[in-house]
């Protein structure tokens with residue numbers, strides 16, 4: 001048993017049960033999500049562990065991780081604020097929203113705040129074009145939508161998450 | 173419309189709860205099908221309804237189901253919930269607010285082709301929706317509506333969700349299958365088609381979420397009822413996603429054949445004050461640009477009319493409205509940027525072509541180009557045409573070629589600074 005298996009025995013079993021046993025390679029993406037849950041990115045060791053579980057080469061697992069934009073191989077902020085600036089949103093002020101958010105947080109697009117908590121990213125259409133400006137928040141193994149946003153609402157969220165991070169630290 | 177057929181949750185509160193869905197007749201059709209109808213009876217009803225795929229290609233659904241060979245087993249059904257075309261947000265509303273109707277459609281499709289295992293492939297961003305669908309599926313299992321020997325028959329069915337991870341190309345059906353098999357999301361060479369060689373190399377039906385949501389009402393009320401909506405060749409209702417420069421963007425469920433004018437002005441409340449509609453994209457970022465003259469506005473939105481009268485596909489009916497404050501060269505730089513980002517890199521014309529188009533379009537957009545750049549952009553786009561493995565390559569040049577052709581002065585304004 002490797003570390004991933006020790007940490008998430010039930011989840012791994014539940015994931016593998018979804019696919020015919022001879023096609024267990026299908027579990028690679030769900031397992032990558034699982035591996036990403038703890039640190040917000042997929043460390044090389046996890047790639048090896050997934051390869052072991054699925055009887056694949058590490059290259060095969062690493063290439064899947066590299067292909068998809070929601071898998072991250074580098075540590076960034078704990079939460080990624082991913083703002084859609086695709087065409088329909090851009091027609092409704094998304095570029096301006098992104099610019100003002102970056103200014104308020106003191107980062108460039110792709111940059112991470114000094115406290116290491118937030119990375120601001122630009123993403124493609126999120127299927128929420130009628131409620132621009134919109135962003136998704138990826139972090140702690142979750143992805144959540146925030147629609148019809150303003151600078152005030154996003155900054156309130158940032159504050160809330162900062163408090164959450166703070167109280168964890170104190171509790172620890 | 174008086175009554176919604178797909179967006180029924182707008183008429184019935186709490187329809188996303190199993191007991192409410194069942195109180196309104198939910199899963200009675202599935203029960204009746206499994207206990208009293210032969211699989212081919214379900215298939216034939218859908219075929220007779222003329223329902224066409226809502227994922228973009230408009231292929232007749234019942235015909236697609238009938239392609240699965242009966243000497244190759246098992247069969248699979250995969251629901252395409254990748255919904256990533258810029259301007260498209262209809263499947264999401266169904267999944268969030270009327271999930272059981274979609275699931276019942278998937279279950280009827282599975283029964284019709286005798287699949288015992290089906291998957292819902294969702295784009296990774298739909299993480300919350302996937303958790304919610306998992307809970308719905310668990311409820312159906314607990315209620316004896318999914319599982320082994322349903323209603324005492326020998327038909328069994330299991331459904332699982334599978335999350336993608338951020339790749340538009342995985343909406344293309346063969347890339348989706350590769351992704352679901354745990355590989356890179358890159359399209360397969362065809363033939364063989366998924367109906368023969370699909371998921372895990374077995375016969376597979378892939379249908380869009382909205383397509384499947386149409387199936388329960390069709391099987392319940394019959395093909396001739398369904399055909400009272402829409403046109404002869406494009407029967408039924410469609411969810412039109414309205415976005416861009418309009419006062420009331422959103423999803424509108426309307427009969428196929430509704431005009432652009434009705435959608436944009438009657439339902440969408442028109443464009444912001446003082447502006448005029450300049451152009452329309454009917455199929456999201458993959459659209460040919462339509463110049464919004466009177467003729468275009470009066471064109472009925474069905475698969476034939478839009479193509480024949482305006483030379484543009486209706487696709488997923490993701491209508492992006494562009495007003496006269498927008499420069500088309502800027503718009504085209506946006507769509508190119510999207511396709512450059514999403515090209516899976518498998519074939520050279522698409523990978524390199526979108527890269528070079530992006531460079532030129534950015535140059536034009538930022539006023540750093542010479543007039544020849546517009547011709548160059550046109551030339552690069554033409555070289556991509558008809559040379560690609562999948563339709564993404566073709567999609568990437570639709571707005572470019574039509575944009576330059578119909579709105580050349582917008583480009584000239586940029587290059588002549």
Ligand SMILES: Cc1cc2nc3c(=O)[nH]c(=O)nc-3n(C[C@H](O)[C@H](O)[C@H](O)COP(=O)(O)O)c2cc1C
Nearest residue numbers: 225226227252254255256343344345379380383563
């Ligand atoms: C690049 C590309 C992206 C696509 N994206 C989607 C998508 O997000 N959702 C979808 O249902 N179909 C999408 N399609 C169409 C699918 O390949 C396929 O035709 C469809 O899922 C079939 O279902 P239907 O017959 O019910 O429409 C896409 C096609 C291409 C070429």
Ligand code: SF4
Nearest residue numbers: 518519522560562565
């Ligand atoms: S056309 Fe583009 S997206 Fe499609 S297979 Fe080729 S490189 Fe990939």
Ligand code: FES
Nearest residue numbers: 084089126128129
């Ligand atoms: S363009 Fe931003 S959600 Fe669709």
